[in-house]
Amino acid sequence: MRLSRISAVALRDLRQRVAGKGWYRLPALALALLIPAGIFPGSGPPSESTVENRPAVVVSGNVPLDLRGKLRLDDTSPIGISGSNPVRVRAPFIPGELRGALDSLPGQPRIEVRRFRPDIRLPGRSILLALLAVSLLTGPLAEALPGERSRKTLEVLLSAGISRTELIVGKWSAWTLAACASAFMAAAMSAATSVQSPSWWLLGLPLFIGTAVALGLWLVRSVSDLVGGAAAPMRVLPVVSVGMALLAWIVSRSYPTLAAAVPLGGALLVAGDVLTGPAPLAAAAAGSAVSTSFLLAWTARDLDRWAGESAAERSGGGGLLAIAALGWWLAVGGPGVWAIAGNPGVHLSAVAATAGGGAFLLICALVAAAREGCLDLGWDKAGCGRILAASAGSGLLLSLLGTTNTALLLPAWSAPVIERMAAAALPSGFSLLVTVLVVAGHTMLFRNVLQRRISMIGAAAAWTLIVFPFDPIRGCISGLILGGLSKHSGTASAFLAHLIWALAAQSAVLNLS
Amino acid sequence: MASVRAAAALSGAIVLRLLREGLVVRALAWPGIVCALAMVGTAGGYAMWGTSPSVVVADPALAKQMTEHGFTAELSEDPQKEIRNHRAIRAVWRENDRWVLGRVWPGRATLRLESLLREIAGARWRIDIPPLEARPTDVDYQAHLIAGVIGLFFTLYGVVMGAGTVFRDRGNGCLESELSLPLPFWMHGAARIAALSVVLVPALCTTLLVLHGLLGIDSLSTWMLHDCLAALTGGVLGLAATSGPKSDKGFSAPLSRALATTIALIGAGWALPQLGRWLPLSSIGAFLAGLDPAATAAPLALAAAGAAALRFGRSECI
Numbered sequence: 001m002r003l004s005r006i007s008a009v010a011l012r013d014l015r016q017r018v019a020g021k022g023w024y025r026l027p028a029l030a031l032a033l034l035i036p037a038g039i040f041p042g043s044g045p046p047s048e049s050t051v052e053n054r055p056a057v058v059v060s061g062n063v064p065l066d067l068r069g070k071l072r073l074d075d076t077s078p079i080g081i082s083g084s085n086p087v088r089v090r091a092p093f094i095p096g097e098l099r100g101a102l103d104s105l106p107g108q109p110r111i112e113v114r115r116f117r118p119d120i121r122l123p124g125r126s127i128l129l130a131l132l133a134v135s136l137l138t139g140p141l142a143e144a145l146p147g148e149r150s151r152k153t154l155e156v157l158l159s160a161g162i163s164r165t166e167l168i169v170g171k172w173s174a175w176t177l178a179a180c181a182s183a184f185m186a187a188a189m190s191a192a193t194s195v196q197s198p199s200w201w202l203l204g205l206p207l208f209i210g211t212a213v214a215l216g217l218w219l220v221r222s223v224s225d226l227v228g229g230a231a232a233p234m235r236v237l238p239v240v241s242v243g244m245a246l247l248a249w250i251v252s253r254s255y256p257t258l259a260a261a262v263p264l265g266g267a268l269l270v271a272g273d274v275l276t277g278p279a280p281l282a283a284a285a286a287g288s289a290v291s292t293s294f295l296l297a298w299t300a301r302d303l304d305r306w307a308g309e310s311a312a313e314r315s316g317g318g319g320l321l322a323i324a325a326l327g328w329w330l331a332v333g334g335p336g337v338w339a340i341a342g343n344p345g346v347h348l349s350a351v352a353a354t355a356g357g358g359a360f361l362l363i364c365a366l367v368a369a370a371r372e373g374c375l376d377l378g379w380d381k382a383g384c385g386r387i388l389a390a391s392a393g394s395g396l397l398l399s400l401l402g403t404t405n406t407a408l409l410l411p412a413w414s415a416p417v418i419e420r421m422a423a424a425a426l427p428s429g430f431s432l433l434v435t436v437l438v439v440a441g442h443t444m445l446f447r448n449v450l451q452r453r454i455s456m457i458g459a460a461a462a463w464t465l466i467v468f469p470f471d472p473i474r475g476c477i478s479g480l481i482l483g484g485l486s487k488h489s490g491t492a493s494a495f496l497a498h499l500i501w502a503l504a505a506q507s508a509v510l511n512l513s
Numbered sequence: 514m515a516s517v518r519a520a521a522a523l524s525g526a527i528v529l530r531l532l533r534e535g536l537v538v539r540a541l542a543w544p545g546i547v548c549a550l551a552m553v554g555t556a557g558g559y560a561m562w563g564t565s566p567s568v569v570v571a572d573p574a575l576a577k578q579m580t581e582h583g584f585t586a587e588l589s590e591d592p593q594k595e596i597r598n599h600r601a602i603r604a605v606w607r608e609n610d611r612w613v614l615g616r617v618w619p620g621r622a623t624l625r626l627e628s629l630l631r632e633i634a635g636a637r638w639r640i641d642i643p644p645l646e647a648r649p650t651d652v653d654y655q656a657h658l659i660a661g662v663i664g665l666f667f668t669l670y671g672v673v674m675g676a677g678t679v680f681r682d683r684g685n686g687c688l689e690s691e692l693s694l695p696l697p698f699w700m701h702g703a704a705r706i707a708a709l710s711v712v713l714v715p716a717l718c719t720t721l722l723v724l725h726g727l728l729g730i731d732s733l734s735t736w737m738l739h740d741c742l743a744a745l746t747g748g749v750l751g752l753a754a755t756s757g758p759k760s761d762k763g764f765s766a767p768l769s770r771a772l773a774t775t776i777a778l779i780g781a782g783w784a785l786p787q788l789g790r791w792l793p794l795s796s797i798g799a800f801l802a803g804l805d806p807a808a809t810a811a812p813l814a815l816a817a818a819g820a821a822a823l824r825f826g827r828s829e830c831i
Binding site: 106327355371 | 542639669766
């Protein structure tokens with residue numbers, strides 16, 4: 001790598017963004033956001049009084065003579081007092097003033113609740129500076145590769161006497177230096193105003209920023225338009241940074257030096273003053289150097305292999321299937337996890353969850369169909385009678401299918417999740433609107449989009465796996481019948497058959513009840 | 514009628530172009546999936562690891578009693594040292610004439626431990642803990658916060674999409690083709706705003722519906738309305754930033770300006786909720802701060818959209 005080429009690329013990138021009449025706008029914006037973030041003192045962690053000593057001591061019940069004057073009576077208070085020896089306090093928490101009053105009661109033995117500081121070092125203001133400095137790079141990162149690609153200037157650069165690595169390192173150094181300069185300026189203001197005293201975190205800032213910029217360039221390496229280039233880092237960078245910081249924090253409970261080496265997360269914890277000292281700094285530097293080099297090398301390798309093909313061509317149905325499965329399971333089965341976590345009485349709307357899951361699948365399917373330009377419901381007006389007959393026949397045939405519940409083989413604690421998923425698979429206890437929404441979502445995704453991408457059998461298998469995982473035989477048979485119907489009579493026919501099946505199940509439920 | 518059909522066709526074409534960018538499934542599904550995954554993961558993690566509170570004690574008899582009441586009691590010669598050295602989060606020991614309950618975190622498990630200790634020691638005052646509410650009151654606030662954060666995410670996406678559609682269409686020549694159509698000048702901006710609504714509103718409402726199923730959001734319809742208005746206003750700001758007579762026709766600087774303005778307005782609403790509740794964008798900041806948005810926020814958002822459509826048409830159609 002030749003330093004002169006790298007600096008030339010870096011200067012070119014910076015000049016492009018900070019040039020012309022409005023050259024000052026981007027730096028001014030960065031400083032306008034970062035300097036207030038650096039100098040305004042925060043409220044700090046919540047004090048003991050705000051956490052535990054909530055409202056003034058207002059109690060209900062019978063206050064003993066010894067406590068009269070120290071407590072105020074109000075029948076609506078959630079804190080109830082009864083008895084005299086012992087005095088019984090019924091409360092979900094004990095406010096400090098109440099504890100003080102009760103401890104003044106004569107008699108032994110005494111019990112003191114003593115507070116100890118947690119072994120957790122809270123991040124300083126510098127973590128905000130690091131994250132803000134990186135978030136300001138959304139636009140420049142989008143311009144760096146997708147912008148060049150959309151303007152067709154990337155080809156010119158690639159054909160120049162410069163290696164791909166030099167090109168990427170040049171772009172990386174331009175935006176790393178720019179973000180570091182604004183972060184250091186804010187850090188200096190922060191130190192000058194005593195919001196956060198200078199320490200090892202100052203050296204952590206460039207480590208985090210450098211790795212984040214490398215990750216940002218890697219994210220947009222195959223993107224060929226500015227909008228996609230702006231959305232990808234904006235969406236992924238904060239989540240990955242915070243996720244890796246959490247991972248590093250968990251590791252740091254046992255191995256602080258090793259935690260600092262976690263790519264991105266370790267450097268963010270050093271920048272946030274959570275991990276301090278020379279050993280974590282050295283580990284963070286090593287981790288950042290390795291991850292940055294790896295990401296830049298990968299980006300350089302893929303520079304002229306941008307995504308010309310569509311998502312469907314690139315991943316078949318894999319990506320769509322993964323998103324749809326995650327959305328459906330989280331929406332429909334997710335609320336059941338609260339019961340497993342020990343709160344079975346939590347009042348959550350199964351209707352909203354099922355409607356949300358159905359709407360999610362429908363949107364996924366509509367977006368995929370619109371992107372492929374194949375939003376065809378296959379309704380043939382000439383064969384309307386035949387389609388209706390086939391739909392009604394299939395729907396009634398499906399309603400004769402029995403259930404085979406393999407959930408019995410699973411541990412008992414998973415029952416709340418399974419019950420919710422079984423109820424939503426064939427929506428039979430909900431309003432007509434929710435039923436139509438869910439059936440439309442299932443039909444559009446499995447019988448229209450996925451069937452075209454991964455064949456009828458593949459779509460039936462996906463339907464069984466995602467919607468009927470605990471009743472696979474019924475899932476497979478219904479998937480094949482509805483898939484066949486969609487193939488021969490159109491998606492609308494499969495929708496009608498599915499709706500008839502759901503309504504038949506609904507009437508069976510009503511009859512039983 | 515012909516104008517309406519033309520506007521619908523133009524909006525539909527913009528929607529299709531937006532969807533083909535790959536933004537919708539990836540970007541718009543992201544906030545809901547990440548939030549839902551984090552919530553379910555937290556509940557699942559708690560279910561796996563968080564149900565047996567621990568305590569360090571010195572007395573084996575006390576340890577046995579605590580174990581019988583559902584605590585994981587560990588024995589140590591010096592419980593105080595254990596908690597001071599961060600090797601325990603709860604400990605019980607004797608100190609002169611008193612019992613000491615050392616704790617790092619307050620909470621229900623610590624209160625249960627204190628209640629048990631008072632019963633065992635025969636203290637002058639005892640604690641009866643009411644059963645856990647099906648929906649503790651702090652969940653309301655968490656749900657409120659998540660609904661606001663989702664609105665913020667979609668507003669930022671609105672800004673990016675609003676700025677991006679104009680920039681991208683200008684770059685590939687679509688904008689010039691559109692402007693040559695025999696349509697009223699205001700229709701070009703209005704079609705873009707309508708297309709943004711078609712993309713953002715269903716995704717945002719579905720995300721809120723899924724999260725409502727997971728956590729239960731109070732005032733769901735108010736959140737839906739004001740989050741949608743905020744996302745729409747974000748799109749309008751993005752559109753306004755990349756168009757207009759003084760526009761520098763770039764992307765990153767107008768985008769950064771629009772993003773900073775959006776965050777500043779929402780932040781101002783949060784810091785000054787009495788004022789912010791009247792204005793679009795600021796109203797979700799005010800709602801997050803606990804003040805219901807005022808009735809003016811919606812008409813002002815629509816007025817801003819109308820003004821942006823007019824400005825877009827005037828500046829681009831010349």
